Amino acid sequence: MALSISSRAEPATPSPAGSELLDSTPAPGERALAARLLAPCCWDQTLDVHESEVARDLRREIRARLRRGEGADVIERDLVARYGDRLRAAPSSGVLGKVALGLMLGIAVAFLGVFALLRSWRRSDAQPAPSSVAVPAAARDEYDELLDDELRERDA
Structure with missing residues (x-):
């Protein structure tokens, strides 16, 4: 009993959408955007470091949209509209x-x-410290003389 296996040739090149998702080279601005957004599954880590299915999906979406030419600010606003302002790692x-x-x-x-x-x-x-030299005679007044007279009387 012989089995007949029919093999159908599949194209060797992946589809354009598949190649976009398989290519792991970050798009320009992707890392910066992923670092500004929190993973919506736990709100604990940013998308660039978090390893969950939701975070991976969002990173793939960001990469694909950036490669299509969308601006990072447009993508960020769209994701914030979907998940809320809490998605931002820092308040805007x-x-x-x-x-x-x-x-x-x-x-x-x-x-x-x-x-x-x-x-x-x-x-x-x-500045020099005030010296302890006697006050010049020109700066003396009548009270200085009275005080000196009283001190002389006491010492005598």
């Missing part, structure tokens, strides 16, 4: 930038204050 409302700017300005003001304080201390160290 500008609050974070304002907080960072405030912190930098505060640090700069504190640094300048410390610098001014140190500079004033150096100046006071550089």
Whole structure:
């Protein structure tokens, strides 16, 4: 009993959509975009490092869309519309930038204050200390004379 196996020749080249998904070379801007978005399965890690099926699917989608010529900001807005603003690893409302700017300005003001304080201390160290020499006679007044007279009487 002979079995007849019919073999049908399949094309050796994968389809264009399949080659796009099989090619693991990142598209320009893909890593940066994946680093800005959280994995929606756990909201714990960004897409560039998380290993889940959802994260892999989103990375493939991002790669394919970038290769088709879509902009990274368009893709990000679309994904945020689907999954919510929580998908962003950092808030995009500008609050974070304002907080960072405030912190930098505060640090700069504190640094300048410390610098001014140190500079004033150096100046006071550089000035000669007041000497303990007697006051010149021209600067003496009548109260100095009365005090000297009282001290002479006491010592006598």
